[in-house]
Amino acid sequence: MRGTGARDILTEASGALAVERPGLFVLHWPDADRAGHEHGWMTPAYATAAHELDAMLGDLVEMLALEDSQTLLIALADHGGGGVVATDHESDHPADRTIPIILAGYGVEPGEIRLPATLVDVPATVLAAFGFRASNVRGPFVADSWTGGGCRRGVMAGALAEW
Numbered sequence: 001m002r003g004t005g006a007r008d009i010l011t012e013a014s015g016a017l018a019v020e021r022p023g024l025f026v027l028h029w030p031d032a033d034r035a036g037h038e039h040g041w042m043t044p045a046y047a048t049a050a051h052e053l054d055a056m057l058g059d060l061v062e063m064l065a066l067e068d069s070q071t072l073l074i075a076l077a078d079h080g081g082g083g084v085v086a087t088d089h090e091s092d093h094p095a096d097r098t099i100p101i102i103l104a105g106y107g108v109e110p111g112e113i114r115l116p117a118t119l120v121d122v123p124a125t126v127l128a129a130f131g132f133r134a135s136n137v138r139g140p141f142v143a144d145s146w147t148g149g150g151c152r153r154g155v156m157a158g159a160l161a162e163w
């Protein structure tokens with residue numbers, strides 16, 4: 001999907017999101033990352049970008065109709081930032097190594113993700129949503145019975161360690 005920010009990208013993706021199911025959609029929204037690298041994490045520019053992402057996430061949730069049993073939304077950053085250097089994320093500072101994540105939909109146990117969890121657990125969660133079980137990972141975050149009936153639906157939020 002093309003676009004310079006979340007709003008453009010979601011607009012471009014909206015047609016496909018409405019008809020191409022089941023499937024896997026990966027939408028990269030660069031707004032907060034770009035603001036963090038250019039202006040610094042937790043700056044007013046970063047806050048503006050974060051508010052835009054929040055609004056677009058709300059629009060995406062409305063589009064997805066998370067009430068069905070075939071939809072899982074995973075929203076996360078790829079890294080933290082601003083721990084030691086305002087516009088960087090390369091240190092071991094917790095602000096650089098901690099990544100926010102939200103999961104919503106079928107098979108998601110409401111509550112918080114309990115550490116330790118890392119980015120590696122995210123692909124395992126995606127595989128589980130398609131009915132595959134990955135080995136050598138701690139995930140997935142969704143219930144094993146994701147593709148079956150009787151599973152809970154909810155929102156889970158938390159933080160991942162980068163490594």
Ligand SMILES: [Zn+2]
Binds near residue numbers: 033037079
């Ligand atoms: Zn980045």
